[in-house]
Amino acid sequence: MWPNRRLCDLFKIEHPIIQAPMAGSATPELAAAVSNAGGLGSLGCASMLPDGLRNVARQMRASTERPFNLNFFVFPRPDTSDAVLTKVIDRLRPYYEELSLDEPSRRLPPIGPGFDEEKLELLLEIRPPVVSFHFGIPGAAVVGRLKEAGIVIISTATNVAEAVKLADSGADAVIAQGWEAGGHRGSHSPNGPGDGVGTMALVPQVVDAVKLPVIAAGGIADGRGIAAAFALGASGVQIGTGFLSCDEAGTDASRRALIRSATDMDTMVTDAFSGRAARAKRTRYALEMEESRTRLPDFPQMVALSAPLSADAKGDFAFHLYGQAAALNRELPAGQLVRTLVAETNAVFEALSAGKTTPT
Secondary structure, rough: HHHHHHHHHHHHHOOEEEEOOOOOOOOOOHHHHHHOOOOOEEEOOOOOOOHHHHHHHHHHHHHHHOOOOEEEEOOOOOOOOOOOOOOOOHHHHHHHHHHHOOOOOOOOOOOOOOOOOHHHHHHHOOOEEEEEEEEEOOOOOHHHHHOOOOEEEEEEOOOOHHHHHHOOOOOOOEEEEEEOOOOEOOOOOOOOOOOOOOOHHHHHHHHOOOOOOOOOOOOOOOOHHHHHHHHHHOOOOEHHHHHHHOOOOOHHHHHHHHOOOOOOOOEEEEEEOOOOOOEEEEOOHHHHHOOOOOOOOOOOOOOOHHHHHHHOOOHHHHHOOOOOOOHEEEEEHHHHHHHHHHHHHHHHHHHHOOOOOOOO
16 A cells, blocks of 8 residues: 555565654553554663663564664763853752752763764674664764664654765665654754754655655654655654553653643743753743753753753653644554554545545
8 A cells, every 4th residue: 555665675564654762651562562563663772771772672572573673862972061060050940949959960970972882782782673863873884884784774864964964874764853743853963942844844855865765753643644744755654752642652641641631732842851952841941941041961961950850740840752743642552553544544545546635
């Protein structure tokens, strides 16, 4: 039924539907269920220690014989100056006092870089079928070693220039992530919360700019969105928020409740929690931090300062990541959701071929 099978052939999957990695929410059970249903299940592995990474790879291979994807972040070692740290602590101090928290920490954790030699050697040991990257792509030598091991490499672009860079760097496919997407934007360098291109505008321009299969992401939640992505020239889609309501997802109860009552205007893009732009639930903290801009510690060191705030039960400070199409979510087992998405997309294709605007 798929009019473009480039992604299916590349990944050796039945349906060109990727479940986004979503670290902390994408569980091995969710990823395996998506893969078993013919899509590509994914796991966010950026913060996993070696034993944890080996363990999830074993879990995946025990739960599915089909391809799956492990995802990693690419970012330089953070280097936050004392001056930046002092200013952001002064900015956050009233929030800490409001919540009766201790003074913000003046010691940021040593982190990074996002992808290093240790992670490379682990991947060469584990050899997952697909590896995806966020915030860029490793150097050509690293990509070459992964591909020599038979691993398919994909990464995220939020504009055409980033897509071209991925193609030139050896990626096998490009995820064109539109502004609507929930979670951290995959921009290759930190950018402002207001800097973004919507999926409808981004995907066809990326398709025109690179010869690789393009994966549309951002605001896609049902068969109508999937069919639209193919009409724009994409070879498949990546869906994140749509899988957050699945039984197997590790979505906490408070975020499930928010998604259950979500509207298209619930979210905003903010860097106030991690130091990089991410689409999340609109909150007082995020809005006030945006209204009074302060230079923040480098990603992901800012998390050490925002975590005590977001851990508080008050909604004013919560960090709930989801996208603009959350109102379209269905609470279904992941395999059933994949089958539903395929059936809906097929119905749209058939309606369009029959000269109708929507399925009946």
